[in-house]
Amino acid sequence: MEAPPYEKERFLNAEKEMSELVRASMSKYESKPNVMFAKLSEVSKALSKGLVNWSRVRSLWPLQFGLSCCAMELMDFGSARIDAERRGYLFFRATPRQADVMVVAGWVTKSMVPEIKRLYEQMLTPKYVIAYGECATAGGPWWESYNIIKGIDQVLPVDVYVVGCPPKPENLYAGFMKLQKKIGGEIED
Numbered sequence: 001m002e003a004p005p006y007e008k009e010r011f012l013n014a015e016k017e018m019s020e021l022v023r024a025s026m027s028k029y030e031s032k033p034n035v036m037f038a039k040l041s042e043v044s045k046a047l048s049k050g051l052v053n054w055s056r057v058r059s060l061w062p063l064q065f066g067l068s069c070c071a072m073e074l075m076d077f078g079s080a081r082i083d084a085e086r087r088g089y090l091f092f093r094a095t096p097r098q099a100d101v102m103v104v105a106g107w108v109t110k111s112m113v114p115e116i117k118r119l120y121e122q123m124l125t126p127k128y129v130i131a132y133g134e135c136a137t138a139g140g141p142w143w144e145s146y147n148i149i150k151g152i153d154q155v156l157p158v159d160v161y162v163v164g165c166p167p168k169p170e171n172l173y174a175g176f177m178k179l180q181k182k183i184g185g186e187i188e189d
């Protein structure tokens with residue numbers, strides 16, 4: 001069978017029709033520049049928020065502060081044996097203005113409550129509280145005492161409770177890991 005004769009005009013028309021068809025089908029995917037910039041700014045905001053949260057989770061700064069025998073265990077937590085820094089629980093800070101985690105280690109007498117509250121208020125925000133041991137959690141052996149409160153959660157919002165009397169430093173390590181998960185949004189409570 002013989003091939004139809006080449007008609008230049010017909011070929012040009014077909015090419016034009018095809019371009020129009022492609023343009024029409026692509027037009028629904030086109031984004032206006034301001035929409036694109038809005039989306040880009042959303043992406044950059046989400047990225048910076050994620051970066052801030054990532055840093056926050058990995059750089060907790062506990063306050064150097066102890067109340068009674070649990071404070072001995074807290075000192076052990078800071079030793080090379082536990083090596084808490086490998087997970088970002090950095091140096092204990094001697095001033096609340098450079099700390100964001102308060103580890104309440106020991107029983108809380110009523111006379112100490114105003115001082116503890118003052119330290120908490122001076123800490124950086126966002127700030128977190130760990131109740132370390134039975135006394136800080138619920139009053140411990142002195143839960144019926146006239147001068148000891150039944151847990152630090154009566155005066156401060158507690159994020160993590162750590163069990164034991166005396167509580168092991170390893171338990172506090174686990175408590176910090178739980179706090180990291182909470183800050184990172186992996187767990188709610």
Ligand code: SF4
Pocket residue numbers: 068069070071105106107133134135136140141164165166167
């Ligand atoms: S929980 Fe036990 S070890 Fe800790 S302060 Fe109370 S009595 Fe002491």
